[in-house]
Amino acid sequence: MSDQIKFIVDSLNKEPFRKNYNLITFDSLEPMQLLQVLSDVLAEIDPKQLVDLREEMPEQTAKRMLSLLGILKYKPSGNATDMSTFRQGLVIGSKPVIYPVLHWLLQRTNELKKRAYLARFLIKLEVPSEFLQDETVADTNKQYEELMEAFKTLHKEYEQLKASGFSTAEIRKDISAMEEEKDQLIKRVEHLKKRVETAQNYQWMLKIARQLRVEKEREEYLAQQKQEQKNQLFYAVQRLQRVQNQLKSMRQAAADAKPEIETGFLHVGQAALKLPTSGLMKRLEEEIKFNLYMVTEKFPKELENKKKELHFLQKVVSEPAMGHSDLHELESKINEINTEINQLIEKKMMRNEPIEGKLSLYRQQASIISRKKEAKAEELQEAKEKLASLEREASLKRNQTREFDGTEVLKGDEFKRYVSKLRSKSTVFKKKHQIIAELKAEFGLLQRTEELLKQRHENIQQQLQTMEEKKGISGYSYTQEELERVSALKSEVDEMKGRTLDDMSEMVKKLNSLVSEKKSALASVIKELRQLRQKCQELTQECDEKKSQYDSCAAGLESNRSKLEQEVRRLREECLQEESRYHYTNCMIKNLEVQLRRATDEMKAYISSDQQEKRKAIREQYTKNIAEQENLGKKLREKQKVVRESHGPNMKQAKMWRDLQQLMECKKQCFLKQQSQTSIGQVIQEGGEDRLIL
Known part of the structure; x- marks a missing residue:
């Protein structure tokens, strides 16, 4: 109970209640x-329950x-009586009733909020059948x-x-990023349109693009379709090879089949597998023996036991209901029979018949062997059932894989060849990936130099x-460049007109020599760059190791x-x-000290010889009050007696007075x-006189 109250107080002190209770105040x-x-607490679960109890009737609450x-x-x-006490305790605010309710509500507040929200929409209104006819x-x-x-x-989808795991904040970020990308793409498209509009036949070029x-x-x-068809063709060829190998092995086995030679096949799905047995005839003989044992010995015994059990149960059902006295009689009979059986066993052991002793040994061995045989037969039956279930599961898995990718599961040497191919491909992929990384790094360096x-x-x-x-000659360099460009174009055109094949070959030789010189000049730089790359890789590996050590150390420190x-x-x-316990005990000690002080003062006042102090004692005051109340009770009883005696005459007088009042x-x-x-x-009369006067 104390743990329950502690949990309630801790929960009420947290958000959203903030009650600031301790164990004593609560x-x-x-x-x-x-x-x-x-x-x-109920209002936190369902906002409709937010009510001030001072403004509500207890029955409504x-x-x-x-x-x-x-x-x-x-x-x-x-049970039901406890339900009535629960309702009464809830009405009067009983602690043993309300504490478990608060503990249950505060343990699962979020779950109950959801249930209260769903109950608002999912509690079905029961409409009477006579109204449904409309x-x-x-x-x-x-x-x-x-x-x-x-x-x-809709609630399930929500x-x-x-x-x-998708949050609205992430979706909004994605939408804003996509809008920004869209704006950038629109700007780029507009920029490209402006650049292209100046060119001739740009509409035709756009159409071609x-x-x-x-x-x-x-x-x-x-x-993609071609690759898929290649894959399907490859899988079909593999399947054809497997089927041809199986057909070949089956034909060889059928051609050389003899009763003593291995010719057994286990058909699983569409594949045929050879069984490692000593021979088909031996396996068939063992199966026949097992089936004969099951049919002749095991199943008849089980059937006989079931019949006996059924007969016994029918007999028990047909008999009338038994009371405690009948059960005691049966127990006494069972005890008597058990004692008789024990006595007979002792008498038999006293005789010491040697033949029976030898036979009992053989009987025990026979019973042990029969029990072992039955156990092994049951184990074999269970193993067969398990094997059949595993075969069904394997066939289902094969069908599922075949439906998934249209191929069969690889086995044996084919699977090994497939794994070796994957390994060789992975090594080639790693090499190519490394080369691509080096080229990307060189491209990044060249791109950076170009930008600089x-x-x-x-x-x-x-x-x-x-x-x-x-200097006041703005645009001079631009015009000079244009003139130089035009002159260069003119000179190039002139050179192209007067250039011969020998000049072109000389230029090619010069260019080749320049390229070789540049390559030789850059060879040392490339070697240094490769060494620096290797050093960078080593440093990155060392950094990763140090980082992993740091992470492990940080995790250990964090756990500590x-x-x-x-x-x-x-x-x-x-x-x-x-x-809190200390303050509670201090309060209890103070209360007990006050009560003890009052008790000592009362004893002193009661024992003292002074009459005034005795009158101050609580006992004297209570005795005085009791005497006054007794005197008052006597006076009231006397008054009651007088009223009872004068009740009849007074009632008559009142009736006479009412009659007189009615008469008056x-x-x-x-x-x-x-x-x-x-x-x-x-x-x-006055009216008649007036008429006469008129």
């Missing part, structure tokens, strides 16, 4: 406050909490059920997407333009740190527990009626 909560804590706990499938321990109600109910099923499927792209895609598709030269050229051009602007943190956390928790009321009404009649007569 245990000293009043029932109304404890019910409010339970309501707050109990009904609300019980309905939600029923939806959350909370099961209190116990078409509109039936259609609405059907639509409601369809929407519920749609919600189930959970699957949530568990798949589009056709070239389509043809390249088609070429890739055809190459371009930057230098641009800087020089900018400096030249600034100098031209300062986590262990120390756990130990410190545990010690802090123990310290807090001891502190009647007289008053008669008097008023008479007076009203006289006034009406006077009015009529």
